Amino acid sequence: MELIYVAAAIMMGLGGLGAAIGVGLLGGKLIEGSARQPELAPKLQTTFFLGAGLVDAIPIIGVGIAMYLIFVVAG
């Protein structure tokens, strides 16, 4: 039964790690693009926020499955 909690922790941790790398790459490119062409910064920022909102979904689904494991399967 304890393995379920370990599985949930790994699921949430790896999902969060992947999203953090993705948002970090996005943010880095945003800063790079804004520094090269400051007049495009507002448009780039809007694109960044829309993209970051989608990148977030994957770890959130992982958290949802982890909550299912913790509260329904193990509980």
Place this chain on the structure above:
Amino acid sequence: MADGKQKSAGDNGNRVRLRPPPVHNITLTQLAVLLPSFAVVAWLFDRTSAVSFAAGAAVSILPQAWFAVLVFGFRQRRSLLRAARGAYAAHAGKFLLSAAGFALVFALLRPVSAPAVFAGFGIMWTLQTVGSARLLRAGY
């Protein structure tokens, strides 16, 4: 600057008019899809599946709306810097709201249909993806 003074990196030094994308349309579309979907799931399956579907959809819609309000809301329109500050709170809040929502659904909702919960979440997330793609294609 000409007078030798430099503005600090505060709001006044970084004021840019942003054209906020109409992200509230995505939330309204999700709500408009949720009601008939709830009725269809209740008609095709049972009440448990319909309630679970609606709960999963709510877990998707509410954090996205929170994110949109903080990032693209009224107070963030005036300044890039304020929008950037709001982005951190928006990301953290979205993640915490989603985690708390899933925890509440799976801890308190009895009986619960897990496939229906994830179906509701997935359909609303698909709507958000399609809506965001349309906004990007529209030039926002």
